[in-house]
Amino acid sequence: xxxxxxxxxxxxxxxxxxxxxxxxxxxxxxxxxxxxxxxxxxxxxxxxxxxxxxxxxxxxxxxxxxxxxxxxxxxxxxxxxxxxxxxxxxxxxxxxxxxxxxxxxxxxxxxxxxxxxxxxxxxxxxxxxxxxxxxxxxxxxxxxxxxxxxxxxxxxxxxxxxxxxxxxxxxxxxxxxxxxxxxxxxxxxxxxxxxxxxxxxxxxxxxxxxxxxxxxxxxxxxxxxxxxxxxxxxxxxxxxxxxxxxxxxxxxxxxxxxxxxxxxxxxxxxxxxxxxxxxxxxxxxxxxxxxxxxxxxxxxxxxxxxxxxxxxxxxxxxxxxxxxxxxxxxxxxxxxxxxxxxxxxxxxxxxxxxxxxxxxxxxxxxxxxxxxxxxxxxxxxxxxxxxxxxxxxxxxxxxxxxxxxxxxxxxxxxxxxxxxxxxxxxxxxxxxxxxxxxxxxxxxxxxxxxxxxxxxxxx
Amino acid sequence: xxxxxxxxxxxxxxxxxxxxxxxxxxxxxxxxxxxxxxxxxxxxxxxxxxxxxxxxxxxxxxxxxxxxxxxxxxxxxxxxxxxxxxxxxxxxxxxxxxxxxxxxxxxxxxxxxxxxxxxxxxxxxxxxxxxxxxxxxxxxxxxxxxxxxxxxxxxxxxxxxxxxxxxxxxxxxxxxxxxxxxxxxxxxxxxxxxxxxxxxxxxxxxxxxxxxxxxxxxxxxxxxxxxxxxxxxxxxxxxxxxxxxxxxxxxxxxxxxxxxxxxxxxxxxxxxxxxxxxxxxxxxxxxxxxxxxxxxxxxxxxxxxxxxxxxxxxxxxxxxxxxxxxxxxxxxxxxxxxxxxxxxxxxxxxxxxxxxxxxxxxxxxxxxxxxxxxxxxxxxxxxxxxxxxxxxxxxxxxxxxxxxxxxxxxxxxxxxxxxxxxxxxxxxxxxxxxxxxxxxxxxxxxxxxxxxxxxxxxxxxxxxxxxxxxxxxxxxxx
Numbered sequence: 001x002x003x004x005x006x007x008x009x010x011x012x013x014x015x016x017x018x019x020x021x022x023x024x025x026x027x028x029x030x031x032x033x034x035x036x037x038x039x040x041x042x043x044x045x046x047x048x049x050x051x052x053x054x055x056x057x058x059x060x061x062x063x064x065x066x067x068x069x070x071x072x073x074x075x076x077x078x079x080x081x082x083x084x085x086x087x088x089x090x091x092x093x094x095x096x097x098x099x100x101x102x103x104x105x106x107x108x109x110x111x112x113x114x115x116x117x118x119x120x121x122x123x124x125x126x127x128x129x130x131x132x133x134x135x136x137x138x139x140x141x142x143x144x145x146x147x148x149x150x151x152x153x154x155x156x157x158x159x160x161x162x163x164x165x166x167x168x169x170x171x172x173x174x175x176x177x178x179x180x181x182x183x184x185x186x187x188x189x190x191x192x193x194x195x196x197x198x199x200x201x202x203x204x205x206x207x208x209x210x211x212x213x214x215x216x217x218x219x220x221x222x223x224x225x226x227x228x229x230x231x232x233x234x235x236x237x238x239x240x241x242x243x244x245x246x247x248x249x250x251x252x253x254x255x256x257x258x259x260x261x262x263x264x265x266x267x268x269x270x271x272x273x274x275x276x277x278x279x280x281x282x283x284x285x286x287x288x289x290x291x292x293x294x295x296x297x298x299x300x301x302x303x304x305x306x307x308x309x310x311x312x313x314x315x316x317x318x319x320x321x322x323x324x325x326x327x328x329x330x331x332x333x334x335x336x337x338x339x340x341x342x343x344x345x346x347x348x349x350x351x352x353x354x355x356x357x358x359x360x361x362x363x364x365x366x367x368x369x370x371x372x373x374x375x376x377x378x379x380x381x382x383x384x385x386x387x388x389x390x391x392x393x394x395x396x397x398x399x400x401x402x403x404x405x406x407x408x409x410x411x412x413x414x415x416x417x418x419x420x421x422x423x424x425x426x427x428x429x430x431x432x433x434x435x436x437x438x439x440x441x442x443x444x445x446x447x448x449x450x451x452x453x454x455x456x457x458x459x
Numbered sequence: 460x461x462x463x464x465x466x467x468x469x470x471x472x473x474x475x476x477x478x479x480x481x482x483x484x485x486x487x488x489x490x491x492x493x494x495x496x497x498x499x500x501x502x503x504x505x506x507x508x509x510x511x512x513x514x515x516x517x518x519x520x521x522x523x524x525x526x527x528x529x530x531x532x533x534x535x536x537x538x539x540x541x542x543x544x545x546x547x548x549x550x551x552x553x554x555x556x557x558x559x560x561x562x563x564x565x566x567x568x569x570x571x572x573x574x575x576x577x578x579x580x581x582x583x584x585x586x587x588x589x590x591x592x593x594x595x596x597x598x599x600x601x602x603x604x605x606x607x608x609x610x611x612x613x614x615x616x617x618x619x620x621x622x623x624x625x626x627x628x629x630x631x632x633x634x635x636x637x638x639x640x641x642x643x644x645x646x647x648x649x650x651x652x653x654x655x656x657x658x659x660x661x662x663x664x665x666x667x668x669x670x671x672x673x674x675x676x677x678x679x680x681x682x683x684x685x686x687x688x689x690x691x692x693x694x695x696x697x698x699x700x701x702x703x704x705x706x707x708x709x710x711x712x713x714x715x716x717x718x719x720x721x722x723x724x725x726x727x728x729x730x731x732x733x734x735x736x737x738x739x740x741x742x743x744x745x746x747x748x749x750x751x752x753x754x755x756x757x758x759x760x761x762x763x764x765x766x767x768x769x770x771x772x773x774x775x776x777x778x779x780x781x782x783x784x785x786x787x788x789x790x791x792x793x794x795x796x797x798x799x800x801x802x803x804x805x806x807x808x809x810x811x812x813x814x815x816x817x818x819x820x821x822x823x824x825x826x827x828x829x830x831x832x833x834x835x836x837x838x839x840x841x842x843x844x845x846x847x848x849x850x851x852x853x854x855x856x857x858x859x860x861x862x863x864x865x866x867x868x869x870x871x872x873x874x875x876x877x878x879x880x881x882x883x884x885x886x887x888x889x890x891x892x893x894x895x896x897x898x899x900x901x902x903x904x905x906x907x908x909x910x911x912x913x914x915x916x917x918x919x920x921x922x923x924x925x926x927x928x929x930x931x932x933x934x935x936x937x
Binding site: 111313370386395399405409413448450 | 518519520521587588591592599600603609610614617618621622625626628630631633635636765
């Protein structure tokens with residue numbers, strides 16, 4: 001609860017500080033203070049000391065998993081602000097407002113991670129979505145960005161409608177919005193409404209996490225939005241929606257897996273296929289990362305598919321691995337003028353350290369052992385194998401993981417093995433230091449993932 | 460403790476190398492690191508320190524995986540091979556110069572740590588971990604310092620092996636859920652009782668991963684290109700050590716885990732291997748580039764070993780064990796010679812060489828010994844291995860032995876033809892300027908020649924070392 005409140009309050013603080021602080025560059029500092037406040041608040045959340053100690057008639061539930069997941073998100077946010085804060089200022093004239101919107105998104109993420117009631121889920125998803133529409137179009141002079149924002153908004157509203165409809169069906173079938181009530185099977189007559197409701201919510205959430213076949217907005221929006229916000233949307237936001245996805249299916253429909261598991265399996269397979277195959281053909285690294293985020297969503301779908309103890313650990317680890325690696329890559333990408341693969345040619349000669357960190361991030365996204373991405377993929381796949389069925393899906397996924405190596409390694413090849421001028425990058429010493437931290441976290445989690453996962457069981 | 464040292468010394472040594480900026484210092488440092496590793500291994504062997512050959516530490520308790528290392532006969536042999544080859548590789552390529560030498564030598568040592576880890580891991584997940592870890596440095600080594608087509612070629616190699624590894628990972632995961640105590644430890648995995656169907660498809664998931672690495676026909680297509688395009692020092696690591704990972708994995712994991720499937724599919728595997736032997740031998744005869752010739756001949760030799768592992772009798776298995784070591788030594792010797800020739804004359808084409816014997820008699824003598832060992836002449840190490848393997852193959856099925864035996868003849872043809880074309884005949888303008896190799900280069904080749912003869916005359920220590928592995932495999936087939 002602390003996190004939800006603090007982030008909402010800090011969003012307002014950010015807005016007002018925009019009125020009083022004339023210096024644009026102080027936005028980053030204020031945001032940093034806010035995010036550290038979030039971390040502290042979240043720490044107290046974890047130890048059960050809350051500002052308002054109420055679960056609002058059971059509409060929220062303070063599960064350790066959800067709270068720990070939020071910790072990961074906040075840590076990713078801090079890293080995001082540290083690495084990309086400067087670039088937020090460069091987007092337009094209202095950096096304070098941009099950060100305010102980001103804090104509102106975090107507030108929504110808090111709701112989505114802790115909801116125990118479908119209405120809270122709905123409100124949380126909307127609180128996450130609406131600021132994103134604005135952020136996508138924040139660079140007003142950029143026509144592509146405007147188009148992307150409009151597209152995103154229209155599609156997003158559509159999915160909102162579908163979700164609301166799904167919730168209505170579920171309410172009709174069970175007479176409740178509470179997750180534990182949904183678990184109690186609806187009367188036989190209403191089974192079909194229950195199913196329609198599940199499918200509709202599934203579609204809406206699949207849209208939000210850009211799972212195929214509801215992914216089509218992703219490349220355009222990610223490409224059109226200012227790169228620094230793409231980084232935020234593709235990582236923290238996506239992970240936040242995923243925890244909602246997992247919580248809903250684990251806590252509300254977990255006993256009806258036979259009804260929906262096949263559908264999720266098909267969505268997963270499609271997402272993996274479309275994301276990976278299309279990414280192969282991209283010429284711009286930014287678009288490649290957009291498609292790769294679809295592909296990565298395919299892997300995260302495994303956590304929703306499997307619904308067991310391993311899928312929770314897996315999603316937690318996946319969120320951390322994926323967020324840190326992607327934020328690291330985008331932080332460098334923003335600083336480049338040329339987003340094509342060729343733009344990376346010869347980067348290793350000019351910026352050996354940046355190239356090394358990018359390599360670690362890319363290896364992690366590809367799921368190579370000794371990076372966090374390996375154990376992330378390992379856990380979600382293990383969760384699926386544990387179900388004992390659908391082994392074809394797992395094998396399909398690993399083949400797709402091998403495909404992903406193709407496009408991730410293209411960047412590595414460009415940096416290390418291709419001759420090129422190498423762009424002039426303005427990287428400061430602190431920025432390099434932060435990149436080293438990113439790489440260190442990725443390798444640490446890749447060699448010893450228990451460091452994060454132990455927190456699920458012990459305090 | 461030795462087991463841990465064998466991984467830690469090259470790992471830490473390799474990481475340190477990245478910070479040694481001067482070329483000569485990087486060379487010297489990595490050479491010393493490899494010598495220290497060899498010393499640790501030798502002391503362990505000489506002292507018969509059994510306790511030092513295993514090590515266990517907690518790693519991922521919630522996954523039932525621990526950092527468990529265990530040296531049985533086969534892995535001791537291969538760890539020794541790795542430790543022995545590295546100093547020789549560094550010594551024989553001492554004169555080669557690489558751009559950013561610190562990264563080159565650092566990656567070489569990291570690869571050593573990974574390869575040794577594969578030979579030592581007694582935990583399924585740890586094994587997979589090292590299996591991939593060995594690949595990454597090699598990927599960078601080939602792509603950065605290789606020939607013209609290096610990027611595409613290495614990438615193909617990487618994708619091939621990566622797909623194989625991932626399939627193995629799925630199989631490993633499935634096995635894990637079948638264990639009684641949800642553990643990746645070798646003992647728990649060995650104890651799993653699988654139905655015939657389960658064994659069948661798990662066998663293939665694992666086998667493809669290993670077959671790509673060995674490589675067995677038709678998974679071999681990456682190999683000649685990669686060997687050709689890699690810098691020779693890396694080719695040495697690839698062919699002397701990395702291919703052994705595939706064969707070793709069959710011995711340590713595939714056969715004990717899926718004995719029934721291994722019997723069920725033995726004809727398929729042996730058939731593929733024999734086809735590969737003949738096919739590769741024929742291709743070897745067509746080559747003009749010596750490096751490609753050795754690459755293809757290596758496929759033929761590996762094919763025989765792969766076949767021998769599945770014949771399910773003592774002779775074949777014992778032969779394969781000894782050949783694991785012999786092939787490593789011999790092929791390393793061949794690469795050294797090629798490296799020396801290429802550095803002196805700037806070409807590897809047989810058509811452009813000739814008459815080297817007059818200018819470089821020392822090199823010639825040493826090469827002929829290595830080449831004859833490669834053909835498996837009696838008194839050399841490969842003879843013992845090949846004899847036993849063919850014996851085993853013969854017991855399994857006469858036809859396989861007969862067809863496979865053709866590869867011996869073919870091997871003699873292309874090897875002798877190569878010696879003749881490169882070392883005898885008339886000098887040409889290119890080779891007339893040549894001179895003999897230095898004492899340092901002679902020394903590194905001499906180590907190989909000594910190993911060839913010692914093992915050729917007195918192979919008993921190797922037999923004794925690997926008896927436990929052979930017994931284990933034969934026992935699971937009962």
